[in-house]
Amino acid sequence: MGRKRGEIEEWLKRIFFTGKSREYFIYVKFRVDGEETLKPIPGEVVVDVRGGYIYTASGEQIPFHRVVEIRDKKGVVVYKRG
Numbered sequence: 243m244g245r246k247r248g249e250i251e252e253w254l255k256r257i258f259f260t261g262k263s264r265e266y267f268i269y270v271k272f273r274v275d276g277e278e279t280l281k282p283i284p285g286e287v288v289v290d291v292r293g294g295y296i297y298t299a300s301g302e303q304i305p306f307h308r309v310v311e312i313r314d315k316k317g318v319v320v321y322k323r324g
Contacts, residue, residue: 250309251291253312263285287300
C-alpha cells in the first residue's frame with residue numbers, strides 16, 4: 243500500500259508534470275545571516291519533483307517542508323502552507 247501524498251506534493255507534481263511550470267513561482271524558506279527569508283524559485287528551473295524534494299537545474303535539492311507558498315505569474319497565491 244502506497245503512502246498518501248501531502249497537499250504540497252500534489253500541487254508541485256500538478257505544476258511540474260502538466261508542463262505549466264513556467265507559469266508559477268515557488269516561495270521557499272531560506273536562512274540568511276540567521277534570519278528567515280522567502281526566496282522565489284521560478285518554476286522553469288525545476289527539473290524534477292520526487293522523494294520529498296524539488297530538484298533545480300542548478301543542482302539544488304529543496305525539501306518540500308521549506309515550501310511556504312506557490313504563486314502564479316500574476317502573483318495570485320494558489321497554495322499557502324497552514
